[in-house]
Amino acid sequence: MQILPEESVLQSPSIPPASAALRPPREASVRNLPVNLFASVMGLSGLALAWRIAHQGLGAPAWIGEAIGALAVGVFLxxxxxxxxxxxxxxxxxxxEFHHPVSGNFFGTIVISLLLLSAIVGPYQPAAAQALWSVGLLATLVLCFVVVSRLLKGQVDASHAVPAWIIPCVATLDIPVTGAQMPMAWTSEVNLLAAAIGAVLALVLFGMIVSRLVHHHPLPAGMAPSLMILVAPFAVGFLAYSNIVGEIDRFAALLFYFALFMFAVVAPKVFRPGVPFSPAWWAIGFPMAALANAALKYAAHRASAPLWLLAMLLLGALSLALAVLTVRTVQIALNGKLLA
Structure with a gap:
């Protein structure tokens, strides 16, 4: 498959270039390292956490989740x-890159990575986990504030409303997802604040993005993987809500089932021939991981064999997809195309 530079992947015909500074020279250079590569850390971290749940609920080998978690830490570094x-x-x-109407939203992958890594290292280094989570918390709220302020300036082209818009705002939902067990006295109120921001903004932006997808031209093929981001608000919302209320009730079940429905809708549009490989493919990782985590938690709550089967299928699909993405990314890194 063809390898596309980041700018061609991140823009549609109506989205302007970030600037000449983003146009890659012919030789490989760190200048061309795409910020969306941090999505690989999100996907691997989510996969590690899913395998931890599979260990607890299904008796899967513990070393699988811990090994993937160690890989996620290494990739982040x-x-x-x-x-x-x-x-x-x-x-x-x-x-x-930061001021670009599309690629700027992928800076949210950095702060989400910090939050998820706090959960990865938590069982081994609680103090380090608390420090990572606190830094990620502050960075997430600041980034969300900046992004929303930028949108409210007005005169934003409606065709720029692409799935990547969800990332900085849904990042706030990852605060209660990873912070439910934090021991600080102020944690519960911050989790409520973050959930309130993330839930409302996710619904607003989801509506804007769906409207753009319905009424404007289709996304370019290179941006097709980002459609999977539409699953994230509901799968992450399930995890955040169940952590805050301390149980899985019927509202949580509604969030899970709608996330599952969105996955069924967008998966055929993402996993289809003709979509070129690029680092933008990592956009599928965390939404699928969030759905797999939600499915495993819901299956454990309902103690239902069909739900356990569904959860295992999602975990298997996620593991296979991220294994392929890891191999392909290493290949383009070694042949110089990643930075070219």
Whole structure:
């Protein structure tokens, strides 16, 4: 399959280029490292957490989840160090990426990665987990504030309302998902604040994005994987809500089943021939991981064999998809196409 540079993947015909600073030169350069590569950390972290639940509920080997979690930490360190190098050497490229109407939303993958990694390291280093979560909490709220303020300035092209818009705002829902067990006295109120922000903004933006998809031209093929992001508000919402109320009630079940419905709708549009491979494919990782985690938790609550089968199928599909993405990403990293 063809490998596309980040800019061609992230823009539709009506979305302007970020700037000339984002146009990659012919030689490979860290200048071209896409911020959406942090989505790989989100996907791997979500997969690790899903396998932990599978260990508790199904007796799956514990080492699988822990090994994937260690891989997620390693990938985060590698990508973070590389992106810091990009920031040090090419600040204008980072600034252009941040202010771009599409790629700027992928900075939410950085803060979500911090939140998820706090859950990964929590059983081993509680103090480090609390520090990661606190930094991720602050960064998430600040980023969400900046993004919403930018939208409310007005005169935003409706055709720019793409699924990536959801990322910075749904990131706030990951605060209660990963912070339910944090011991700080102020945690419960912050979790409520974050859930309130994320829930309302997710519904507003979801409506805007669906309206754009219905009334405007289809997304370019390179942006098709981002359609999977439409699953995230409801799957993550299920996890956040059940953590806050301390149980899985019927409203939580409604969120889970709608997430499952959205997955059934968008999956054929994502997993189809002709969609080129690029780092943008990592956009499928965390929404699928959130759905797998939700399915495993709901199956454990209902103690239903069909639900356990569904959860195992989703976990298997997620594991296979991320294994393929990992191999393909390593391939383009080694042949220089990732940074070209």
């Amino acid at each position: 590698l990508v973070a160090c590389s992106y810091l190098l990009k920031f040090a050497r090419h600040r204008e490229a980072v600034a252009a």
